[in-house]
Amino acid sequence: MPTAILQQIQNEIFELPGAGMSILEMSHRSKRFEDILASAENGVRQLLALPENYHVLFLQGGASLQFSMAPMNLLFEGEGADYILTGGWSQKALKEAHKVADERGAKVRVASSTQSEKFARIPRPDELDLDANARFVHFTSNNTLFGTQWQSEPQCAAPLACDASSDIMSRPLDIQKYGLIYAGAQKNLGPAGVTLVIIRDDLLRETPKNLATMLDYKTHVKTHSLYNTPNTFGIYVIDVVCQWIEELGGLKGIARRNEEKAQILYDAIDATDFYRGHAAPDSRSKMNVTFRLPNEELEKQFVKEATAHDLDGLKGHRDVGGLRASLYNAFPLEGVHALVEFMREFETKNG
Ligand code: PMP
Numbered sequence: 001m002p003t004a005i006l007q008q009i010q011n012e013i014f015e016l017p018g019a020g021m022s023i024l025e026m027s028h029r030s031k032r033f034e035d036i037l038a039s040a041e042n043g044v045r046q047l048l049a050l051p052e053n054y055h056v057l058f059l060q061g062g063a064s065l066q067f068s069m070a071p072m073n074l075l076f077e078g079e080g081a082d083y084i085l086t087g088g089w090s091q092k093a094l095k096e097a098h099k100v101a102d103e104r105g106a107k108v109r110v111a112s113s114t115q116s117e118k119f120a121r122i123p124r125p126d127e128l129d130l131d132a133n134a135r136f137v138h139f140t141s142n143n144t145l146f147g148t149q150w151q152s153e154p155q156c157a158a159p160l161a162c163d164a165s166s167d168i169m170s171r172p173l174d175i176q177k178y179g180l181i182y183a184g185a186q187k188n189l190g191p192a193g194v195t196l197v198i199i200r201d202d203l204l205r206e207t208p209k210n211l212a213t214m215l216d217y218k219t220h221v222k223t224h225s226l227y228n229t230p231n232t233f234g235i236y237v238i239d240v241v242c243q244w245i246e247e248l249g250g251l252k253g254i255a256r257r258n259e260e261k262a263q264i265l266y267d268a269i270d271a272t273d274f275y276r277g278h279a280a281p282d283s284r285s286k287m288n289v290t291f292r293l294p295n296e297e298l299e300k301q302f303v304k305e306a307t308a309h310d311l312d313g314l315k316g317h318r319d320v321g322g323l324r325a326s327l328y329n330a331f332p333l334e335g336v337h338a339l340v341e342f343m344r345e346f347e348t349k350n351g
Pocket of ligand 1: 164
C-alpha cells in the first residue's frame with residue numbers, strides 16, 4: 001500500500017470527512033457509502049477506459065471463488081472453454097472449471113501448457129491449440145509464483161477470461177479482447193477481502209435454476225454489488241487507490257514506473273552469473289521477479305541477511321524455490337535500488 005494512502009486512511013479512519021462516522025461504522029445502504037461505491041466503480045472505469053457494456057463488480061471470496069464462478073456463469077451444456085496453463089493458479093482455475101463442466105456436460109480443454117518447462121515461459125502464439133467455438137479462453141495474465149507475464153494478450157477469436165490478480169492496474173489493457181477480468185484486490189488495488197470482477201454485458205446469460213444466488217453474476221450486476229453487505233472498507237480503499245493511480249498518470253504512468261523498477265532488477269540479475277533469472281527473458285514479469293543463486297544454502301543465507309537489512313518477503317514460493325521480489329504498484333523505486341545494492345554486496349562477499 002502506498003505510504004500516502006496509508007496516511008490518508010489513518011487520517012480518515014475515525015471520521016470520514018463530513019460523514020460524522022467512520023467507514024467502519026457506516027451502513028452499506030447509506031447515501032455516503034453509495035457515493036463511495038459509485039466513485040470506486042468510476043475510478044476503475046476511468047483507469048481501464050471501460051466501455052458502457054462492461055459491468056464492474058466488487059465481490060468477495062477472492063480470485064479463488066472466481067475459478068468456479070467464471071465457468072458457472074459462462075459455460076453451459078454442450079459448450080467448451082479453453083484454458084492456457086502457465087502456472088499453479090491457472091491449474092487451480094482449470095481444476096474448478098472441470099468440476100463445473102463435468103457436472104453440466106460441457107468441455108474444458110487445455111489449449112497450451114508450459115508445465116514441462118517449469119512454467120518458466122509464456123507459450124508462443126503458434127503453441128496455442130484453440131477451439132474456434134470456445135465460449136471463452138482463460139488465462140492468467142501474471143504468474144505470481146513463477147514470475148512470468150503475458151507481454152500482450154493471447155490472440156484468439158473467443159472472449160478472454162483473465163485472472164489478473166497479480167497485475168491488475170499495473171499497465172493498460174486492450175479491453176475489447178476481454179469478456180471477463182477478475183482479480184483479488186490485495187496486490188495492486190486495495191486490502192485483502194475484495195475481488196474486482198469486470199464482465200461484458202453480452203456474456204451474462206440465464207444461468208441454471210439451481211445456481212446459488214450469490215454465485216450468479218447477474219445478481220451482483222442488478223444490485224450494483226449491493227445484494228448483500230459488501231466489503232465497505234475495502235471498496236473505500238480501492239476508491240482512494242484508483243485516485244492515486246490517476247494522479248500518477250493513469251495506467252500508462254504506473255506502467256512506466258513498473259517497467260523502470262523491473263528493468264533495474266533484471267539488469268542487476270543479467271549483469272552477473274551469480275544470479276540467474278527463472279523466467280525466460282521474453283516472458284519476464286514486471287510484478288514478480290524470480291531468480292536463483294548458485295545453491296540453496298546461499299539462497300537461505302540471502303533471505304536471512306536481506307531480512308536483517310529490512311528487505312523482507314524475498315523467499316520464493318516452495319513450488320519454484322529461489323528468490324522472488326514482488327514489485328507491485330505501491331513498491332517504491334528506492335526499494336528496488338536498496339535491493340540491487342544489497343545483491344551486489346552479497347555477491348562480493350559470497351561470489
Ligand atoms: N490468482 C493469482 C494469479 C494469484 O496471485 C492469487 C493469489 N496470490 C490467486 C489467484 C488467489 O487469490 P485469492 O487469494 O484472492 O483467492
